[in-house]
Amino acid sequence: MLSALLWDVDGTLAETERDGHRVAFNTAFSESGLSWHWDVARYGRLLRVTGGKERLLAAMADATDAPVLPAEREALARELHQLKNRCYARYVEDGAIRLRPGVAALIEGAAERGLRQAIVTTTSRSNLQALLANEFGPHWAERFDAVVCGEDVLAKKPDPEGHRLTLAKLRLPALKTLAIEDSWAGAAAARAADVPVLVTRSFYFDNDPIDAAVAIGPGLHTRDGWRPAPPPRHTVGIALDDLIDWHQRMELVSA
Numbered sequence: 490m491l492s493a494l495l496w497d498v499d500g501t502l503a504e505t506e507r508d509g510h511r512v513a514f515n516t517a518f519s520e521s522g523l524s525w526h527w528d529v530a531r532y533g534r535l536l537r538v539t540g541g542k543e544r545l546l547a548a549m550a551d552a553t554d555a556p557v558l559p560a561e562r563e564a565l566a567r568e569l570h571q572l573k574n575r576c577y578a579r580y581v582e583d584g585a586i587r588l589r590p591g592v593a594a595l596i597e598g599a600a601e602r603g604l605r606q607a608i609v610t611t612t613s614r615s616n617l618q619a620l621l622a623n624e625f626g627p628h629w630a631e632r633f634d635a636v637v638c639g640e641d642v643l644a645k646k647p648d649p650e651g652h653r654l655t656l657a658k659l660r661l662p663a664l665k666t667l668a669i670e671d672s673w674a675g676a677a678a679a680r681a682a683d684v685p686v687l688v689t690r691s692f693y694f695d696n697d698p699i700d701a702a703v704a705i706g707p708g709l710h711t712r713d714g715w716r717p718a719p720p721p722r723h724t725v726g727i728a729l730d731d732l733i734d735w736h737q738r739m740e741l742v743s744a
Contacts (some may be wrong), residue, residue, distance in 0.1 A: 500691035591709030652682035
């Protein structure tokens with residue numbers, strides 16, 4: 490029986506990466522007097538590294554004008570990441586980033602049916618606050634029984650630490666939950682914690698190989714393109730009953 494939904498954030502709740510975090514990084518570079526610029530393709534490659542500060546450090550390895558000493562690189566990465574988060578918050582407040590279609594309806598529907606919900610993300614708490622406060626108001630956290638962010642764990646996805654910590658907070662066995670992710674890293678993290686996972690493809694992870702998900706599809710806004718195919722229902726997008734059905738069947742698919 491499905492008792493809780495475990496939501497990823499970047500790419501899953503909202504398409505934040507291409508037009509949010511990437512743009513905010515570039516603004517932070519410019520405001521810091523750096524000539525660095527991450528175009529859409531470059532940022533897509535950097536997303537293979539999970540975590541914004543970690544992504545900065547990986548990019549510095551190829552930058553000829555980056556600090557030489559590791560301690561100086563760490564300090565610059567922290568400074569840039571903090572500035573980037575402030576830039577990101579401004580973009581969210583200006584309405585540049587919104588929830589993906591179908592997400593809000595599913596969160597509301599799950600709450601009405603008494604399902605518990607949690608956030609399991611590698612993004613920072615400040616980024617999460619900016620996004621969900623803009624969508625649900627200042628008391629957004631009351632909608633969720635647990636919130637685990639990047640600073641709450643030692644190892645980020647694909648490590649399962651975040652999902653395991655969330656299960657401990659919820660006091661639920663893994664098989665009574667369902668993770669909703671968009672990427673190979675998120676799916677791998679959920680599976681490593683024995684949490685069934687549903688994948689809603691996002692811009693940057695549209696072609697990622699995914700193993701052993703209960704369902705894989707293009708987004709919650711449509712009933713087309715999902716494996717396994719949802720049964721006929723009088724809804725435009727994916728409904729909570731579809732998630733319950735996939736979870737109960739546990740017919741694992743890969744793509």
